[in-house]
Amino acid sequence: MDERYSRQILFNGIGEEGQRRLLAARVLIVGCGALGSAHSESLARAGVGRLRIVDRDFVEPSNLQRQTLFTESDAEKRLPKAIAAANHLREINSEIEVEPHILDVNHSTIEQLLNDCDVVIDGTDNFATRYLINDACVKHNRSWIYGAAVGSYGVTMTIRPNTTACLRCVFEEAPPPASAPTCDTAGVIMPIINVVASVQVTEALKLLTGNINDLHNSLLQFDVWRNETRAVNPGGPRPDCETCGLRLFSTLEATAKDFAAVLCGRNAVQISPVAPTRLDFPTLAERLRNSGDVKFNEYLLRFRTKDFELTVFQDARSIVSGTDQIATARSVYAKYIGN
Numbered sequence: 640m641d642e643r644y645s646r647q648i649l650f651n652g653i654g655e656e657g658q659r660r661l662l663a664a665r666v667l668i669v670g671c672g673a674l675g676s677a678h679s680e681s682l683a684r685a686g687v688g689r690l691r692i693v694d695r696d697f698v699e700p701s702n703l704q705r706q707t708l709f710t711e712s713d714a715e716k717r718l719p720k721a722i723a724a725a726n727h728l729r730e731i732n733s734e735i736e737v738e739p740h741i742l743d744v745n746h747s748t749i750e751q752l753l754n755d756c757d758v759v760i761d762g763t764d765n766f767a768t769r770y771l772i773n774d775a776c777v778k779h780n781r782s783w784i785y786g787a788a789v790g791s792y793g794v795t796m797t798i799r800p801n802t803t804a805c806l807r808c809v810f811e812e813a814p815p816p817a818s819a820p821t822c823d824t825a826g827v828i829m830p831i832i833n834v835v836a837s838v839q840v841t842e843a844l845k846l847l848t849g850n851i852n853d854l855h856n857s858l859l860q861f862d863v864w865r866n867e868t869r870a871v872n873p874g875g876p877r878p879d880c881e882t883c884g885l886r887l888f889s890t891l892e893a894t895a896k897d898f899a900a901v902l903c904g905r906n907a908v909q910i911s912p913v914a915p916t917r918l919d920f921p922t923l924a925e926r927l928r929n930s931g932d933v934k935f936n937e938y939l940l941r942f943r944t945k946d947f948e949l950t951v952f953q954d955a956r957s958i959v960s961g962t963d964q965i966a967t968a969r970s971v972y973a974k975y976i977g978n
């Protein structure tokens with residue numbers, strides 16, 4: 640341990656005791672896209688002992704510009720991001736435990752995922768999942784580190800339930816989709832990803848090593864193109880906050896409408912089955928072969944028709960590409976996969 644982590648142990652804030660704490664820690668990384676790539680690589684190199692990585696998607700060529708853990712070969716094989724990430728992280732550091740989950744983080748999965756984790760890092764791309772993380776972390780008293788980037792702008796905040804403001808204290812409601820730039824309209828450059836992810840990872844290291852007084856305690860915003868940095872004090876927990884004040888965890892309750900989600904910037908919709916199931920790919924492929932082009936590997940099945948492409952995971956969760964309309968995606972899913 641001393642040789643591998645020697646430069647980090649020499650650093651005052653960490654030392655031998657801090658390194659031991661890192662090796663004993665478990666971190667949940669929600670989403671392994673651009674931010675999640677940076678989080679997981681940095682934490683693996685730092686020697687955080689257990690990384691639980693959750694992602695619902697697979698690697699595509701358009702990811703490679705900023706999702707630094709992935710390679711052309713991952714995109715060619717359409718590997719699930721969680722699996723591709725775990726493969727590379729194990730090459731980077733074989734001494735830690737990497738636990739990949741090909742899963743949609745939703746009301747039925749989040750609480751179990753964070754159950755035995757010390758810190759949660761946000762690598763998602765949408766407010767719905769962030770409110771879900773916020774609800775679960777406040778309910779179970781786990782610290783989590785919000786982060787987002789679009790264009791050349793990024794923002795981050797560290798949330799410690801009952802001590803700091805939570806995400807809902809600061810953003811009572813998600814900005815309406817049309818008013819905020821999203822990856823659909825604005826694109827994103829990699830440097831801002833690295834800035835936001837670096838601050839998030841540093842905060843995680845402080846939390847895990849008990850350096851609470853060194854946390855930045857602000858809503859930090861950066862624009863690396865316009866050369867602007869801003870730190871706003873988010874204040875403490877708000878007594879009237881629905882989440883941390885009133886402890887109403889609305890996103891953790893299931894409703895049928897939660898089972899479809901438009902995917903940011905993808906012209907695609909994710910459909911999840913209402914009841915858990917396990918698909919047999921060879922059988923499904925046989926059934927679909929007359930309706931279009933079918934290919935499958937160990938993790939997913941890809942089915943292409945003239946207008947749509949379906950990527951089907953083993954639990955029957957599917958990504959329907961070629962539409963951003965939930966109703967259209969639902970009917971494509973019902974037609975080929977089932978209800």
Ligand SMILES: [Zn+2]
Pocket residue numbers: 804805806807808809876877880881882883884
């Ligand atoms: Zn709150």
